[in-house]
Amino acid sequence: MDLLAQVLLTIVYLLVLPVRLVRAVLGHDKLRLRRPLNAASYWVVRDKEPNSQSYFSEASLAEGCPGGLAVGQFFSDRGAARWFTPMLRLIARLYALPRERAADKYDVSADRGASIPDEVYTLW
Amino acid sequence: VKPSESTRILGISALYHDSAAALLVDGKIVAAAQEERFTRKKYDHHFPINAIEYCLSEAGIRPIELDYIGFYDKPLAKFDRLVETYIAFAPQSFRSWMKSLPTWLKSKLHLQREMDRAFRNEYRGRYIFADHHESHAASAFFPSPFEEAAILTLDGVGEWSTTTLGYGRGNHLRLTHEIRFPHSLGLLYSAFTYYTGFLVNSGEYKVMGLAPYGEPRFKDLILQELIHVQDDGSFWMDMSYFNYCQGMTMTSEKFHRLFGGPPRNPESFITQREMDLAASVQAVCEEVMLKCVRHVHKLTKSKNLVMAGGVALNCVGNGRILREGPFEKIWIQPAAGDSGGALGVAYLIWYHVLSQPRVINTTDSQQGSLLGPEFDNHKIRLFLDQADASYNLFENEDELVDHVADLLADEKVVGWFSGRMEFGPRALGARSIIGDPRSTTMQAKMNVKIKFRESFRPFAPCVLREDAEEYFALQNESPYMLLVAPVLKKHRRRPTDEEKVIMMDPDLRKRVGVVRSSIPAVTHVDYSARVQTVDEERHGRFYRLMKRFKEKTGCPVLVNTSFNIRGEPIVCTPEDAFRCFLGTNMDALVLGNHLLLKEEQSNAPAFDAEAYKSSFAPD
16 A cells, blocks of 8 residues: 555544544444443344335445435434545545556456455455 | 346355355346356455356356346445444554555445446446345345245344344345344354464354364353343344454454463364364354344244355254244255355345346255356366376266266265356365265265365265155255254264263364264264255256165265365366366266276376465465
8 A cells, every 4th residue: 555545544543533532432332332231132123125226326225324424413323434434435536446447357456465364354 | 127128137246255246137047156266266355257257158148238237235334334443443443444444445445446347348237236134135035935034144244234134025025123243143153263273254164063072161151251142132242352343353362361361373283172162152153043033033923034144154053943943944045155145136136126026936046056167078078188187988877877876885085076066165066075974984084185174074965855864853955055964863873982982082083083873974973964965856967876876885875075175165177176186085086977087097196286285275
């Protein structure tokens, strides 16, 4: 990864830190890291069903849509990723390759580093 | 959206684990294959360009002739989960952030562009994306033989979901409940796979195979400290014991302290502790699976259950669900892991996007999962002549199976390459290594001299469907080798006092040698077996071979293991099979109608078996 991307990713991460702090103070826990003590069940109801249009989107209707931040949601428990994903997608534009491929043989434009173990790569 | 006269849909799963492609034409599966079979890299995660090319060639079409292309998950939802996790675990997540995001910036956030490049801009339609677990659910429900069924999907993680419940009827399915990341039964199992010194995403089978050697003495500790399970099968995990959200390993120091030490070094001696850990996590997994199926039964009242997701490959758990669960019938997608997602998204396009009526096949629509490349006798002969191989050509199938049955009865190990390659992780009689299960030395021989793998690992039996109940306590057919069933008591052999002592020996190789039944090569230490039932409709020639073997020996069972060595994907082409034949101690090889005997191969002594073995990293 080039230096520019590393710098940009570091800057975004530095912005993540205070957000993390504020959310911790406010007790927000989107990942349910604290055990819900009185819960009789941990099932989450999927109240939205994909429709024929949502299948054309890379975002998920059923599992939460990262489409950007609505007013008042920043400090809500709906998650803070929606604030950072647009930034990261903007950075990603710098690296978008042309749709045409030059070589006869297709090869993916980026791959995982050799030092990344399979167990964590499959989560990414 | 209206389908054209003939609708061609390509499904793709890629970029994470076990990439694959599947092609539906007018709702029928025409081809499906995993990328690893072509690239010869096990669980290859790259964009499945070779599998796609194969699928298109099977239908004789080019990308421009495709009506729809579907991807098996939703990249932006997954990205949302990833970033949310890094925020929740800041600042410890910094290293992982810097490692993972470059791939997203360069590739995964440009998926449509990547696909355009892969298809050379020849595909003119729009791309379709389905939720990961919906793809799993579709791969389980739509090809199943059921008009309606409860649905359970369990795996590591997709976008946010790790486990889902739902219901399908006709041409529609709906997932109604989910457990969300980071709480994941699949990842709990993988954490123990890692901790017991096996590779995650491939070693889970080994943990399952190791479990019967141990006692589940850590089960209560796991349930007390790591995972809290409700009566309805839902669960919550204490993430302070794990490191996969923020780090580069599965387990944390706290986990290691809890279980009394660091993870086992891969390839080091397996102790009783690892066996007990395996038994414990297996017991927890089965308990959660059983509770989940009881809950989904309560919600749906269906008699039928379909399952998919990596955890659905846990055949021991599946066997218990069938025996102890509330469902009358279950059907599990043979490619239950991520590769099956390619098929699932293609089905979703056909049924959900295009609203096509569903045609139900009373056996199922998976066609025995024999959906990969096939090589005719002409191509095989060309290759064999080129390779200077010595072979006998049998024009008559009857003579061929008769000859091979004789070899098997003589305890020879045979590589069997016939028809279309399997889709999914199991060899089902198209790319199999087979042997006589009655032999007391067969398991050790196959493990050590042919597969070059750990000696404790059991082999699976295939049995003629009509004779299955004579040997195994199995109520359902099991054509995809996804159910474990006990060997019937009448076939078991009581161990002598001396053997009882051996069965406590810390060296697993000695334990494996104890003869436990009339089919010892396929009877695990707890008298269980991972059964494949073989029938003529699905398995054709393989069925007729088994039938002939039974006529000669009275035994309707064979050992059936995948045609590969440790770390190698299952063979795809005659070249792959011939190389594996020369590189191992296999006695004979059947390629279509050709029979090759090792002793007749003049080029066998010159073959560099060591180089062949070392070309595959141990899994």
